[in-house]
Amino acid sequence: MSDYIRKRGNRYYPMIYLGYIGGKRKYKSGGGFDKRSEAKEELLKMQNKIKKNSIMIEADDMTFGELAEQWYEMHAKPTISYRALENYKGILNKSLVPAFGNVKLKTIQPIHIQRYLMTLKHLSPATIRKYFYVLKSIMDKGVEWKILEISPIKGITLPSLTTQEFTVWDNVQINKFLNIVKDTKWYVPFLLAFTTGMRQGEICGLKWSDYNTITGDISVSRSMQRNFKLKDTKTKSSRRKIVLLKKTKLALDYQKRCQEENENLLGKQYINSGFICTHNNGESINPENLGKTFKKLIKEYKLEPIRFHDIRHSFATILLQNGTNPKIVSEILGHSDVQTTLNVYSHVLPDLQKDTMQQLEGILF
Structure with missing residues (x-):
């Protein structure tokens, strides 16, 4: 309305x-x-x-469900990415609304929030924090919109986060997979993933205008959502330039020639989308399909199971294991700061420190 x-x-x-x-x-x-x-x-x-907050909303009888609905329509939809929005919708419908939907906002106290979090103890600490983030965002908007005087979120204790666990592939496994997709439309997007560490949406959102054939780098400035909508990368650090490997540049040059040949062959039926990663008719590749294809190929060829996001972890791990400065790895990945990189890949760093000290011993003595 x-x-x-x-x-x-x-x-x-x-x-x-x-x-x-x-x-x-x-x-x-x-x-x-x-x-x-x-x-x-x-x-x-x-x-x-x-x-200017001069008009106050009379909301003595407003329920959490009503505030959550307004938060979703007026705040979440206009500002949050499609993928995150779908996750938040699931959290609302499956957990928050069943727990608090009909409860009047003015009656919700910190103790009720803490009890709710206790019911989530079967979930991982990271997942609980996602639920809490949505709840906090709703309550904070309630305060901002003058519906609540204070947020009942203050003073809540959250479970501590454990070190993130993930599986990575080594260079042998990576090359085996790339050979499998070598002569398919999936080769370029997967090669970009393994040689740049880009996310699914970032890869599918790449356009030819982002690729500098002279300097050999590619600019990351947008991400494609599952509904094919383009969204600017979420943070300033996510907007970055990545120097490409020679192998990747050759693959991109070949991809460009193939697209031109397909356009000549298909004529008006060809979709000149401007994207680097496309189907044979020029239509852009959906990031969700990219992930599904990866999962399908792993199962079909009986490869060690990893998630698409673990390609990114594999890329970073190989760099760190070969002595790349964590600050450089952080910049390539588009992390907000180097501390994020150090936290995610802390399990790799002890071995790096050991290797570094052994090198120092050889230099000094």
Whole structure:
């Protein structure tokens, strides 16, 4: 729903939509005017007052479910990526709304939040934190929108995070897989994954305009969602340039020639999408399909099971094991800071320290 001008008799009324309160749509009227233009002018003034928090929403009877609905429509949808939005929707529908949906906001206390978190103890600490993040975001918006005076989230104790565990492939396993997809449309996206550490959406979102044939690097500035929508990379550090291996550059050059040949062959049926990773008709590859294909090929060829995201971990692990500075690895991966890299790959670092000290011993003595 949205704000509008309501006509009643010969008078015009500016109506501000306040949301679902007490199970009903609620509006605030700005009074009657003789002319529609006057009512429209008043509506703009009221909207500006809302932006300045001058209009308070009467929400004594608002439930958590009603606030969650407004949070999803007014905050999450416009600002959050498609993939994250789907995850948040699942958390809401499967857990948060069943637990708190009909509970009035003013009655929710920190103890209720803590008890709820205890019911999630069968989940991993990382997953519990995701649930908590959604709950916190909803409550914080409630405070920001003047629906709540204070958030009941304060003082909550979260389970500590354990070291992330993942499986990686070595160079032999990587080359075996790349040989399997060598002469298929999947070769370029998987080669990019194994030689740059890019994420699924980042790979599928690459355009030819991102590839500098002179300098031999590629710019990462956007990500493709599962619904094919493009979204700017989530942080400043995620926007980066990656120097490509010679093998990768040769593959891209060949890919470009193949696309041009397919365009000449198919004519008007060819989709000139501008993307690097495409089907034979030029249509862009969906990142979800890329992940499904990876899983399918692993099963078909009886390879050691890893997730698509573990390709990224494999890339980083190989770099670190071969003495690459963690700061450089962090920049290539697009991490927010080097500490993130150190935390994720802490299991690799002890061996690096041992090798470094052995090298130092050889230099000094």
